[in-house]
Amino acid sequence: MLEKILSVYGLNPEKITITPFGDGLINHTWKVSGNTGNYIFQKVNTSVFKHPQAIDENISGIKTYLSGKFPDYLFISPVKATTSDSLYQDNGEYYRLFPFVEGSHSLNYLENEDEAYEAAKQFGKFSKLLSGFDTKQLNITIPDFHNLSLRYEQFVSACSGASAERLKHASDYVNFVNQHKEIVDTYLSISQNPEIPLRVIHHDTKINNVLFDDHKKGMCVIDLDTVMPGYFISDVGDMMRTYLSEASEEERDLSKIKIRKEFYQAIFNGYMKEMDEVLTDAEKQYFTYSGKFIIYMQAIRFLTDYLENDKYYGARYEGHNLNRAINQITLLKEYLKLEDEL
Template identity: 55%
Template sequence: MFNNILTHFGLTPAQYTVQPFGSGLINHTWKISTDDGQPRYILQQINTAVFKQPEDIALNIGNLGAYLQKHSPNYLFAGALPDSNGTYLYVDDKKRYFRLFPFIARSHSVDMVHSPEQAFEAARQFARFTRLLSGFDTSLLKITIPQFHDLSLRYRQFTGALANGNKLRIRDASVLIDYLQQQRHLVETYEQVKKDPGFRVRVIHHDTKISNVLFDPQKKGLCVIDLDTVMPGYFISDVGDMMRTYLSPVSEEEKDFLQIQVREAFFTAIAQGYLGELSNELTPVEKQHFVYAGQFMIYMQALRFLTDHLNDDVYYGARYDGHNLIRAQNQAILLQQYNEKERSFNQIISTI
């Protein structure tokens, strides 16, 4: 398999070794190194179960890269490499889609946020990406995952699961269901966001986990990577995803709920990093909803996990019985703790 792919991109297979790379859960990724062990390229197979139209991803990244090359040529853009025909995808006889990236030397990524400094650098990079593309026509971007961060849709799916899901699981999760229903005002706020002209549609990454940022040896941010989910959207998607994944020292997989906490220093770091780059771009009403961004994303993920649990784990699957219920409870506790700090967080934003 690899010989044909490497040859397609103009590489001599005998001169390279291929090894699995990274911790991503969606696409398969490999590191391509020379005989002396030096990594040169990253090869990735696109998961077509998630991304139904891989050509749309290639088109998006190509258009974004061309825009940045013209308007911000010094920006380190982690785009795919073209083949000899100028196309960015290799499709094998099994209809599997592959693309090749340059390996960025002296860079590294991390899987968990361990310090406010990391949170600051990551937030700055995601904001910088959006800022540099502020003049890009978002209508040129293809939607690679339809309604990905549509909170109204996620709530409708939740109510559908309450009507048609596993009755035993619905009964056993009644306390959690009641709590999430009480937070429905967050959906109503999202409906207002969509109608408010003060909320601008921007180029948004949509997957701002810390592993999608490259750092240099001095632990400074270099650029953002994994651009498959870059689509038109609202800034609350990126900020909210950072709040959800950076504020707590543990992930949604944690079963010991006592370990879940919301760290104010990390919130401050995200706000300073993001607003330091985008403060002049965001409208007054967007800034007023900066804290809401965290509620928006944490709540949505809690809904999605519980919905899947009530539907017998048909979307995420489950590694053990009750896996998605644990995830949903985890996120609900995170949301509860976040809400308790809402006034404090708004004060932080006002000072910034």
């Protein structure tokens, strides 16, 4: 079946090999190798992205802008099929083909602060180059993705509808979330501040969404499905959430969750290398807040899902999402201890 679809891109099914590629959790991804070159082939997860055409339109619009303004920037956009479409539909499923960037690789975890610096610099560069792009031209690919006010409302609703057993197990963490509602209030003030503009934001700044060259220098950002209008705190905060601790969100040994201050400095240096002259003075005041913002929101999302019987993230074992929430709350506590120093 995949060979049939790839033929629409002019690839000879008899002269290509298809192998699973990467560790992405959302879209199905393969590497396609053949005599015409190497490619990345994806099947879009329509359960998460309800309107794949909206993503395709965003990427196309950004490509046109960058090609005109910054033609030397490495921007990875889909290859057009023989139908002239960059998004191909077959039996209700959506597919796309990207060129494989030779000499590039991605990372699944950070080994040192230099890698954090390079990644932060690339995400900053992406937003800087698009600072003149009209965000109104972008589609919202996941509505309210980083709307903390809404996430908190969903959490409150989940508390009121949760079973007595789950509410009992989660009571200490529910109390912690409520005790730190000022994080929500600050987000609301940011969203109402005219000096804090909506920008072109990646919204998923995990380390594996940056391509590195063989010298460990950042080349560009990838996985543009969540590129939408947003606040800079989303990109900076997601880097802090996923870079600062060596432990992942799945870690159950809470003693391993520590803030690496040198990684915070690397994120700041890399991002501000590109964005220092772009961000307003009002935005810069919330750089450290961005870490609280995303960590708190992810804790809420895991806790909400636990209280709602794991209907969104699912659970590989009993209490999985509660453990994830505890993990993120622990990370937030460690962050808060260092907030003034940071």
